[in-house]
Amino acid sequence: MNCRAGCGACCIAPSVSSPIPGMPEGKPAGQRCAQLDAADRCRIFGRPERPAVCAQLRPSAEMCGAQADGGRHALLYLARLEQLTAPG
Numbered sequence: 605m606n607c608r609a610g611c612g613a614c615c616i617a618p619s620v621s622s623p624i625p626g627m628p629e630g631k632p633a634g635q636r637c638a639q640l641d642a643a644d645r646c647r648i649f650g651r652p653e654r655p656a657v658c659a660q661l662r663p664s665a666e667m668c669g670a671q672a673d674g675g676r677h678a679l680l681y682l683a684r685l686e687q688l689t690a691p692g
Contacts, residue, residue, distance in 0.1 A: 605662075605663045605664055605665060605668065606663065607663050608663075608668065608671060608675065609643070609644075609645070610643065610644050610674065610675065611644060611668070611674070611675030611678055612636075612640050612644030612645070612675060613675045613678035613679040613681075613682055614658070614661050614663075614678070614682060615636065615637040615639070615640040615644070615646055615658075616634065616635070616636050616637070616640070616679060616682075617633060617634065617678075617679050617681075617682030617683045617685075617686055618633060618657075618661070618682055618685070618686050619631065619632050619633040619686060619690075620637070620655055620657055620658065621657075622655045622656070622657060623655070624637060624638060624639060624648075624655055624658075625638070625639060625648060625653050626638030626639060627639075630655075633683070633686045633690070634683065639654075644675075646658070663678075666681070667681050667682065668681075669681070
């Protein structure tokens with residue numbers, strides 16, 4: 605499955621603990637990544653400076669849901685996953 609244009613959920617919902625260009629301390633869950641452009645596309649997709657955790661997250665039907673929802677299902681799915689795996 606390929607990423608859907610205009611979704612951006614994986615660049616908003618999860619926390620990233622490793623450095624991201626423009627975010628040297630990573631990013632907290634629910635915060636928009638500095639590398640997410642106005643069209644909700646990753647500016648560093650496929651580039652070596654993209655964090656490994658981002659490159660390892662793959663879209664799936666379970667995560668992404670219906671295309672018609674504009675990424676809302678993915679945002680909620682990833683936020684819940686983040687919540688379930690957060691320390692303490």
